[in-house]
Amino acid sequence: DGVNIYPTPTELSEALCNYVVSRSAQSIANNGRFCIALTVDFAFKLLIDAITQEPFMSFVQWQRWWILFIDEYCLPLTHSESNYRKISDLLLRRVNIPETHILPACDASADLDEVGSACESAAAFYEKQIRALGLPERDGLPIIDLILMSPTAEGNAASFLHGHMILRERILNRKPTWGSTGPFRELGPTAVAAGMYGCPRARGPEAGDGSSMTERVSLTPAALRGAAT
Numbered sequence: 001d002g003v004n005i006y007p008t009p010t011e012l013s014e015a016l017c018n019y020v021v022s023r024s025a026q027s028i029a030n031n032g033r034f035c036i037a038l039t040v041d042f043a044f045k046l047l048i049d050a051i052t053q054e055p056f057m058s059f060v061q062w063q064r065w066w067i068l069f070i071d072e073y074c075l076p077l078t079h080s081e082s083n084y085r086k087i088s089d090l091l092l093r094r095v096n097i098p099e100t101h102i103l104p105a106c107d108a109s110a111d112l113d114e115v116g117s118a119c120e121s122a123a124a125f126y127e128k129q130i131r132a133l134g135l136p137e138r139d140g141l142p143i144i145d146l147i148l149m150s151p152t153a154e155g156n157a158a159s160f161l162h163g164h165m166i167l168r169e170r171i172l173n174r175k176p177t178w179g180s181t182g183p184f185r186e187l188g189p190t191a192v193a194a195g196m197y198g199c200p201r202a203r204g205p206e207a208g209d210g211s212s213m214t215e216r217v218s219l220t221p222a223a224l225r226g227a228a229t
Contacts, residue, residue, distance in 0.1 A: 016050070024064075034145050035145045036146045037144050038069060052090075069084065107122070130192055141222055144223070159196060169222065172197040192222075
């Protein structure tokens with residue numbers, strides 16, 4: 001452990017790739033599969049630079065991989081700003097991961113809820129899908145083999161944005177049916193996914209289909225803490 005310093009992005013990319021491939025092989029040997037959660041950030045791009053090249057491309061047992069998403073905008077999966085679309089273009093179309101092993105966090109083409117939002121119903125469905133994988137659990141939380149994300153210069157990571165209430169494991173109380181009377185409600189200690197309101201819009205074109213780029217679905221801080229790495 002400790003801090004490793006690499007003089008060039010290429011060396012950093014190869015070191016990261018070696019680590020992920022090693023974890024993949026270990027998890028497949030122990031459990032028959034490798035479950036990794038991704039987002040579109042610097043770490044992901046470093047990984048893609050190496051893992052889609054030989055010798056890694058042929059070495060990885062792609063059919064044993066399961067892909068989760070750390071976070072996602074509430075947009076149709078085909079939208080140019082969705083994490084699913086970007087990860088699909090950069091990785092999924094280039095490797096042989098079964099489609100049933102890819103669990104999108106949110107598809108805003110699904111029906112909206114009674115308050116005109118997609119994120120909370122999408123988060124509930126996403127959590128149901130993750131739990132259905134039958135991953136080993138610790139303290140009521142599924143153990144994801146590897147979480148891959150990196151911070152920005154501003155200190156944000158994925159949808160864990162500076163000042164957002166999800167960092168305090170709370171979300172906006174938009175639905176009175178949840179039983180909370182205040183402006184926010186607490187995420188339970190075993191919550192795996194959460195709907196997020198009030199997020200900054202992504203860079204790029206606005207969604208022209210009525211979908212909100214200010215709503216997201218994210219794995220919870222508890223789910224990240226419960227991961228194997």
